[in-house]
Amino acid sequence: MNEVWIVAHDRVGGEALASSARTLAGQVNAVSLGAGGLAAADLTLTIDTASSAAPVEAYATAVANLLSARGATVVLFDAGTQGRLLAGLVAAQLGVSPVNAAAVELADRLTVQRLAFGGLAVATEQITSPVAVLVIGPGVLPATEVAGEGAVEAVAASPAAGLTVVELRPKGGESVDLGAAKRVVGVGRGFAAEADLELARELAGRLGAELACSRPIAEGVNWMPAERYLGVSGATIKPELYLAVGISGQVQHLVGVTNAKVIVAVNKDKNAPIFSHADFGVVGDLYQVLPELLKAL
Ligand SMILES: Cc1cc2nc3c(=O)[nH]c(=O)nc-3n(C[C@H](O)[C@H](O)[C@H](O)COP(=O)(O)OP(=O)(O)OC[C@H]3O[C@@H](n4cnc5c(N)ncnc54)[C@H](O)[C@@H]3O)c2cc1C
Structure with a gap:
């Protein structure tokens, strides 16, 4: 396995995830939901989300279909609220469970570690399903920077009907890293x-x-x-x-x-x-x- 996919819903997070993904595989492809082409990915499939009032999660089925059509076998999501939401929805469409990965190794096989029993144990598992959906928390993969200019391909995708953003406002409070x-x-x-x-x-x-x-x-x-x-x-x-x-x-x-x-x-x-x-x-x-x-x- 020398290829991984990432799903990006914002540019900064997408670039970071694509760069880290490069530590796993030589070829990094991305599906970008409104985040544009990613410099750190070799190929970005961009989906225009700005022309609709639907939230990014409404594109989960479209993303899953795209990943299946392109033969994706390992797909990474960030561990933020939207990343985890998308991971769950996309994984459900692909018929697998998302894995909150604490460590990932990709060679001939995909091996992941995840916390079990509320953190009491670490389970090491080889994933044998045709596609793996992994949620990658901070620090799970090394942070790297990749300067480059990958190929960009715009793809048409429709959001699921019935979900509409009616208002966006700051959450308030503070954000902290x-x-x-x-x-x-x-x-x-x-x-x-x-x-x-x-x-x-x-x-x-x-x-x-x-x-x-x-x-x-x-x-x-x-x-x-x-x-x-x-x-x-x-x-x-x-x-x-x-x-x-x-x-x-x-x-x-x-x-x-x-x-x-x-x-x-x-x-x-x-x-x-x-x-x-x-x-x-x-x-x-x-x-x-x-x-x-x-x-x-
Ligand atoms: C599914 C699940 C998920 C959870 N996830 C998390 C999680 O992500 N993060 C998390 O933190 N917890 C989590 N918990 C809760 C966790 O189990 C503990 O209950 C929690 O971490 C205890 O918090 P604490 O140490 O502040 O309180 P306590 O366990 O009540 O400890 C307070 C400590 O303060 C000491 N103390 C009291 N007074 C003083 C004093 N004057 N000077 C010095 N020391 C003093 C006491 O000796 C005691 O050791 C989770 C629990 C479950 C079931």
């Missing part, structure tokens, strides 16, 4: 009140770090936006330093942070699981430890 952060401070349920996060915010500011959290902080007490929680169902990070404060270190959280170069934990419970994964640990009350750290910085 935790995957690119060099330092991250993570906060957990060890914080007793939302106002106390200021301590962590100040520490993150001094360290030049992004602030992140465990899932209950974002989806339990809603003190931080969902974009900022780390773990199997949240963001995955690869910083030089991850400082976990008041986080127990359940496996679902650890999955998102184990690629950090150095993990430092602050927890008042010396038996907290986070200490088994930390390079440095401070057993202590965060309300005493953090002010001391701030004094020292």
Whole structure:
């Protein structure tokens, strides 16, 4: 197998995915939904989505038909909301299940690793179906840059009827790329009140770090936006330093942070699981430890 396909729905993400895909195969082809021709792909099939009021997901059947007609065997999607949505819809049309790949190897056969049992285990599987639909999260394939000018072929495709975008407006809040952060401070349920996060915010500011959290902080007490929680169902990070404060270190959280170069934990419970994964640990009350750290910085 020396060919992979990607499906792009925005130019920047499409170029990044096409460049990374090149680490798997010599020939990278793309289906571009309104993202134009991609420099990093050898061939881009462009679908004009601007002339209709349909959302990109309305083109899923058209994309699946196109991929089948061109004999695609490995198709990559990004792990953003739209990428995952498209992957699911296209995979359903192709009669396969999408795979959230944690690692991919493409030689004579396609081998993928994916997290199983909520992140408790990693399953290594050889995919034998005629076509594989893979969702590629940040850091799964190396980031590369490919300068080039691939061929572009415009193809006609109609969206499914019945889906229309009636209004577009900014989501609000902030967008954050935790995957690119060099330092991250993570906060957990060890914080007793939302106002106390200021301590962590100040520490993150001094360290030049992004602030992140465990899932209950974002989806339990809603003190931080969902974009900022780390773990199997949240963001995955690869910083030089991850400082976990008041986080127990359940496996679902650890999955998102184990690629950090150095993990430092602050927890008042010396038996907290986070200490088994930390390079440095401070057993202590965060309300005493953090002010001391701030004094020292
Ligand atoms: C299907 C599924 C998916 C999940 N996905 C995710 C995910 O993606 N990300 C995620 O984070 N979680 C996820 N979870 C939840 C996960 O299992 C844990 O419940 C969660 O990570 C715990 O968050 P926490 O460490 O902040 O809270 P807790 O587990 O309650 O830990 C709080 C810690 O703070 C310490 N502490 C308390 N007070 C202080 C203090 N004053 N000073 C210092 N330390 C203190 C305690 O000793 C404790 O260790 C998922 C769960 C399921 C079932």
